[in-house]
Amino acid sequence: MIKLDAVSKRYPGSNLPALDNLTLTIPEGITVALIGPSGCGKTTTMRLINRLEEPTSGAVWLAGDNIAKLDPVTLRRHIGYVIQQVGLFPHLSVAENIATVPRLLGWSSARIAQRVGELLELVGLDADKDGQRYPASLSGGQRQRVGVARALAADPPVLLMDEPFGAIDPLVRGRLQQEIRQILMRVKKTVVIVTHDMDEAIKMGDRVAIMREGRLCQYDTPATVLSAPASEFVAAFIGNDSALKLLALTPARQWMQPATQAESNTRLRDDATLKDALVSMLDSDAQIVTFHDAQGVISGELSREQLFSFHQRLQDGAHALS
Numbered sequence: 001m002i003k004l005d006a007v008s009k010r011y012p013g014s015n016l017p018a019l020d021n022l023t024l025t026i027p028e029g030i031t032v033a034l035i036g037p038s039g040c041g042k043t044t045t046m047r048l049i050n051r052l053e054e055p056t057s058g059a060v061w062l063a064g065d066n067i068a069k070l071d072p073v074t075l076r077r078h079i080g081y082v083i084q085q086v087g088l089f090p091h092l093s094v095a096e097n098i099a100t101v102p103r104l105l106g107w108s109s110a111r112i113a114q115r116v117g118e119l120l121e122l123v124g125l126d127a128d129k130d131g132q133r134y135p136a137s138l139s140g141g142q143r144q145r146v147g148v149a150r151a152l153a154a155d156p157p158v159l160l161m162d163e164p165f166g167a168i169d170p171l172v173r174g175r176l177q178q179e180i181r182q183i184l185m186r187v188k189k190t191v192v193i194v195t196h197d198m199d200e201a202i203k204m205g206d207r208v209a210i211m212r213e214g215r216l217c218q219y220d221t222p223a224t225v226l227s228a229p230a231s232e233f234v235a236a237f238i239g240n241d242s243a244l245k246l247l248a249l250t251p252a253r254q255w256m257q258p259a260t261q262a263e264s265n266t267r268l269r270d271d272a273t274l275k276d277a278l279v280s281m282l283d284s285d286a287q288i289v290t291f292h293d294a295q296g297v298i299s300g301e302l303s304r305e306q307l308f309s310f311h312q313r314l315q316d317g318a319h320a321l322s
């Protein structure tokens, strides 16, 4: 667990505090997305957790320890850090980049080689071929995968990600976010991710922390933030398509009904979201979408009417679909 306890941060020469009495508790094993307008203190919050900055007042706790009492270098070895421009060493191969921290920790070559292989596979790269490549020959998305693998190398309990997808082509970004999210859920790390993008925050975060001028405006699950924004500011920040965003967060499996007909023209896997269902119904002008499992067995259906009624309820703010 990470706890920021009444933390304020004032940079020398600045009139306003970057953080103003911020208290935030991040339970173990979840991902929290920090979001808010430029200058609201997201990066400062993150840099306080790995002691790249020190609080002016208040304290940061990590697994029950006040981090001010820990050696910063040892602390950082327990915290993986992924940044926008990745910061891979250009003269080292992908495998050598990933091996940086294990090498510093004095692991044996055999253990390092095994770990590098596991991590390349985990992030969807080829252990033999891609391990030997150099950063300059990789795409932005591949570089970011290597950045994540490197941050996870020594299996740190905490991962900090500062706008990790900011430099990625928008076409690649959606898939990469989804894949990294799956990986983070699998490895069960405590993750703090800074982003400017509300879609990214709700896709990646188990909880979303919305900040403004160094303070916390709301700290909730994505579904609650979308369905019950705590203030006008949060509502404005989310934008006017919160109902659609909520549909995108909601698994169809949760709402589908027993199938009344053997088949419809519109079929989807039952791990689709309600937004997928809506899009495919509108695309094919269908009244019903049928869901099937991985084996192709029909598992349920949703009618256009049912879907629109959920959508309406969300738009009215009557319900969170969680």
Ligand SMILES: Nc1ncnc2c1ncn2[C@@H]1O[C@H](COP(=O)(O)OP(=O)(O)OP(=O)(O)O)[C@@H](O)[C@H]1O
Pocket (backbone or CB within 6 Å): 011, 012, 014, 017, 018, 036, 037, 038, 039, 040, 041, 042, 043, 044, 045, 196
């Ligand atoms: N090293 C520094 N010296 C002085 N002021 C700083 C320093 N770093 C940040 N600040 C100021 O502190 C405030 C918070 O900055 P921070 O980078 O934490 O915000 P942010 O929400 O991450 O912004 P962005 O989204 O633009 O990256 C801003 O007003 C910024 O100008």
